[in-house]
Amino acid sequence: MNPFQPVARALSQTNDPVFIGVLWRSVAWSVACFAALHVLAIWGVHQLALPAWAAWLGDILGTVGASLLAMWLFLPVAAAIGMLYFERISRAVEARFYPHLPPPEGASLSIQAWDGVVVALKVLALNVVALVLALLLPGIGWLLGWIIAAYAIGRGLFVAVAMRRMPRPVAESVYGRNRSPVLAVGAILALAAYVPLVNLLIPIIGTAAMVHLMDQIITETVPPRAAAF
Template identity: 30%
Template sequence: MIRAFARALTQLSDPAFGRVILLSILATLGLFALLLTAVSWTLYETDLFTIPWLDTTVDVLGSLAVLGIAWLLFPAVVITVSSLMLESVVQAVERRHYPGLGPARPQPVLEGIANSAKFLGVVIILNLLVLPLYLIPVLNLVIYYCLNGYLLGREYYELVSLRRLDPERMRYLRSEESMGLFLVGIIIAFLSVVPIVNLLVPVIATAFMVHVFEDMRRRLPHPGAA
């Protein structure tokens, strides 16, 4: 796993990575700016109380709450925004490290959009459900990394594996390597909260997962291949 992560980092200078990094950064920052602007405008234009200072307090606290929730959901939003742009990253990794692989399994664009939307919905719902627990010191870190580690490991795995495996084989390999994928997800979740680094996470995580996935396929007796 360490070797796979190191190989992902050493390829960051690849031109195919640069374009995706730039586009995902712009798209993600734009989305969050739009969200924050919309919520802030709604709060400031709505007078919930007749007491000015109380309205101002609600506006400020509301904006801070939006920022906090946005930070919690950052990993999910980033991968959702950039998922449709990561194909070139996977191809670059395969071209450099796995030139013997055949053509990938064709995936309809609508399938990718549907999978990304479903993933984002699940992440938002689950994180909102456990939101009160995030207020408890120590426990909040455990819950955050376990929950998002599982979700991110699963999502990046499916993003990569469905190019090479049919859904049934993809699920089989996932069940056999569930702990490894969970650990990979925790690493990705940790990187996702590091400022600046988190903007590079979609590309690093995708390249990382390609190497992890190929190692997993080789270790299993019946992994299947496209």
């Protein structure tokens, strides 16, 4: 099973109006979140009642620190934002590539929404672990961070996509039987997340790629007549 094929098919749809709309909304939310982080960092420095020169230096260091933190936390923030538009992206992919599919009837919307929150929190927690590892083990820490991100993105997005058309236990079972290709796609997406500007597309491309991967798995393991997942 070629892990690059789902990603390539997802990239071929980047001109879709739905994808473009979600991208702009994600950028707007991300800018708002990181602007708030910068304001909070500068406000915190001013609460320390430092001398004027120290406060000025603190503003600079606070801004730099907030910028570095924002870069590191981009992926979990983007994942959380992307989950807000998860259903919209999935439907756009199915409308273009799989119009024969019936409407999704999997887990309830409340369960899917909660699972999206859990995915974002897991990515955030694992990114914090990766940050600690990167500081304690330079070089190796970044590699471990990539592996952690590959797991978080791959498993989280795939199970979320699968739950649109099946109960959670079944979705988890499908993931368990196809762990290698799912994590391979997750590794590609996690690597791309380190590239500035490209990382803005990760929630969109990641969701679309997992829809394609799900179709690839179903068509390779289920007889053609029963492959309408």
